Amino acid sequence: MKLYLKLVAMHLKCQMQYKASFLMTCLGQFLTSFTAFLSILFLFNRFHAVEDYSFSEVLICFSVMLTAFSLAECFVRGFDVFPRLVRNGTLDRILVRPRSEIFQVLTSNIEFSRVGRLLQAFVILAYAVPTSGVAWTADRVFAVVLMLLGGVAVFSALFVLYAGFSFFTIEGLEFMNIFTDGSREFGMYPLSVYGEGVLKFYTFCIPIALFQYYPFLYLVGRSDDVRLIFLPLLGFVFLVPCYAFFRFGLRRYKSTGS
Amino acid sequence: MIELKHVQKSFRVARRSAGFSEAVKALFHREYETVHALRDVSFTIRDGEMVGYIGPNGAGKSSTIKVMSGVLTPDSGECVINGRVPWKERVAHVREIGVVFGQRSQLWWDVPVIDSFELIRDIYKVEDGAYRKTLAQLTELLQLGELIRTPARQLSLGQRMRCEIAASLLHNPKVLFLDEPTIGLDAVSKLAVRDFIRAINRENGTTVILTTHDMQDIEALTERILLIGKGKILLDGPLSSLRDRRSPRRTLTVSYAGGRLPVDSDLTLVEEKEGRAVLSVDTDVISVSEAIARLSAKAELRDVSVAEESIDELVASLYREFSI
Numbered sequence: 138m139k140l141y142l143k144l145v146a147m148h149l150k151c152q153m154q155y156k157a158s159f160l161m162t163c164l165g166q167f168l169t170s171f172t173a174f175l176s177i178l179f180l181f182n183r184f185h186a187v188e189d190y191s192f193s194e195v196l197i198c199f200s201v202m203l204t205a206f207s208l209a210e211c212f213v214r215g216f217d218v219f220p221r222l223v224r225n226g227t228l229d230r231i232l233v234r235p236r237s238e239i240f241q242v243l244t245s246n247i248e249f250s251r252v253g254r255l256l257q258a259f260v261i262l263a264y265a266v267p268t269s270g271v272a273w274t275a276d277r278v279f280a281v282v283l284m285l286l287g288g289v290a291v292f293s294a295l296f297v298l299y300a301g302f303s304f305f306t307i308e309g310l311e312f313m314n315i316f317t318d319g320s321r322e323f324g325m326y327p328l329s330v331y332g333e334g335v336l337k338f339y340t341f342c343i344p345i346a347l348f349q350y351y352p353f354l355y356l357v358g359r360s361d362d363v364r365l366i367f368l369p370l371l372g373f374v375f376l377v378p379c380y381a382f383f384r385f386g387l388r389r390y391k392s393t394g395s
Numbered sequence: 396m397i398e399l400k401h402v403q404k405s406f407r408v409a410r411r412s413a414g415f416s417e418a419v420k421a422l423f424h425r426e427y428e429t430v431h432a433l434r435d436v437s438f439t440i441r442d443g444e445m446v447g448y449i450g451p452n453g454a455g456k457s458s459t460i461k462v463m464s465g466v467l468t469p470d471s472g473e474c475v476i477n478g479r480v481p482w483k484e485r486v487a488h489v490r491e492i493g494v495v496f497g498q499r500s501q502l503w504w505d506v507p508v509i510d511s512f513e514l515i516r517d518i519y520k521v522e523d524g525a526y527r528k529t530l531a532q533l534t535e536l537l538q539l540g541e542l543i544r545t546p547a548r549q550l551s552l553g554q555r556m557r558c559e560i561a562a563s564l565l566h567n568p569k570v571l572f573l574d575e576p577t578i579g580l581d582a583v584s585k586l587a588v589r590d591f592i593r594a595i596n597r598e599n600g601t602t603v604i605l606t607t608h609d610m611q612d613i614e615a616l617t618e619r620i621l622l623i624g625k626g627k628i629l630l631d632g633p634l635s636s637l638r639d640r641r642s643p644r645r646t647l648t649v650s651y652a653g654g655r656l657p658v659d660s661d662l663t664l665v666e667e668k669e670g671r672a673v674l675s676v677d678t679d680v681i682s683v684s685e686a687i688a689r690l691s692a693k694a695e696l697r698d699v700s701v702a703e704e705s706i707d708e709l710v711a712s713l714y715r716e717f718s719i
Contacts, residue, residue, distance in 0.1 A: 139517075140517050140518065143514060143517060144514065147503060147506065147510065147514060150505070150506055150510070151503060151504070151505040151506060154505040154506075155505075225499075226496065226499045227499075229461065229466050229496065229499070230496070230499065230501050232464075232465060232466045232485065232489075233464050233465065233466065233489045233492070233494045234489060234518055234519075235486045235487070235489045235490040235518070235519060235520075236486070236518055237486070388468060390466070390467065390468075
């Protein structure tokens with residue numbers, strides 16, 4: 138853990154070397170996700186409700202999704218850019234060091250410029266929480282915390298899965314973005330608005346709905362089932378097959394020529 | 396102690412011919428070809444040895460190094476280093492080895508080298524006392540001095556390579572793998588790196604395995620060479636045995652003013668230009684002095700120089716001999 142902090146400090150030091158670039162990336166990150174927010178805003182200016190969900194309810198969804206995604210992207214970035222590590226041989230270097238591969242991949246890349254997006258997510262969350270009309274009891278606060286944790290777990294698992302694929306094909310992994318970035322975009326609205334099929338897909342294939350939709354139902358009082366709060370924990374279960382797949386790929390690692 | 400027995404590793408690579416239509420075809424149907432990077436590699440290296448590992452590009456040098464350092468898992472065969480199988484006990488194994496990939500940096504680009512060193516110390520969990528001792532030794536031997544306070548991106552290639560090598564030795568490994576450590580270095584840096592490798596081998600008893608294309612590296616450093624070609628070990632022996640294979644031919648370069656050079660099958664003309672000729676003589680048939688005597692009898696010589704086959708040519712002829 139101490140080493141982790143040291144490595145984090147190292148990344149911070151390195152990224153601070155390029156002040157302008159750092160600030161601009163932060164700003165860029167902020168703006169890109171801000172447009173998504175604007176689209177919701179304009180939509181609700183016209184329609185007031187999407188499938189019975191009010192503006193502030195959707196904002197809760199949106200901000201939970203965005204926070205979970207940016208946290209995962211900030212700290213699990215190493216797996217997100219994993220194909221690059223394979224291609225430029227950094228993985229070889231990782232493998233000749235006496236620490237776990239997971240730890241080293243995680244610390245190989247920590248993206249602080251995602252702070253821009255994270256900050257925005259927090260701001261929206263802070264706005265949505267009091268205005269949503271939800272009675273904030275202890276269990277509901279707990280639910281939000283679990284939603285965030287579960288979300289980080291699911292996105293991390295997706296990044297790990299993505300990294301696993303890069304052992305088999307070094308190029309052309311863009312299709313995986315459908316699951317990561319796509320899930321993020323889809324997840325800005327409660328998943329039921331897309332219909333039964335999409336909801337099922339995001340429940341059983343890529344368990345986004347587990348931390349976004351079901352606990353959300355409890356949160357806004359559409360369901361009384363307290364068990365829904367704990368569904369996000371299943372997101373951690375999703376990490377298991379993804380990690381297993383990654384290990385499987387690592388065994389078959391070919392390395393690139395030097 | 397390093398032991399490899401019948402190690403094999405093959406890769407599947409997609410092949411296609413050039414051209415756009417071929418590229419489109421490859422999108423749907425791909426032809427794979429199995430490349431045997433290592434067909435059958437066996438050798439034993441004792442502790443404290445310095446071994447030069449040579450072979451043409453693509454012969455399997457880097458693959459062998461990667462198997463030995465635990466990066467690649469071979470398809471079959473055994474590899475035991477200090478009593479461990481590298482890819483099975485990766486973490487314990489890599490604690491005892493140092494690896495320098497000549498073309499890949501392990502230093503953090505934007506911070507002073509010393510910061511990278513300290514992180515590496517933490518990654519390897521080197522004790523503070525031992526670290527300081529090793530660092531002092533490395534700083535002296537590699538003349539790092541002020542370099543370690545400079546960000547890596549501002550170092551020249553030679554300076555950076557010295558820092559890379561130091562970084563790989565901070566945990567005082569028993570075995571050091573050097574994958575083309577002198578690639579792209581100038582003469583002075585090369586000499587410094589060579590002196591250092593010799594010193595570390597002598598003083599710490601570190602086993603050194605060195606891959607290189609620079610035959611001067613081999614000549615200066617190693618007593619034993621391993622020649623690999625097409626995934627097989629072709630030659631394993633002391634450098635002197637390689638020298639014994641050196642051909643008896645000598646090259647004579649002469650400048651002459653007048654007369655005609657007596658050329659026959661024992662004394663062949665390689666090239667001739669404006670009073671300057673390069674001749675090749677087989678010393679098994681006629682001695683060098685006799686050759687010169689023959690030449691000076693017929694032509695007025697101004698200058699004569701004799702050269703034996705360089706180790707580069709020797710290796711090139713070895714490659715030809717094994718047709719690799």
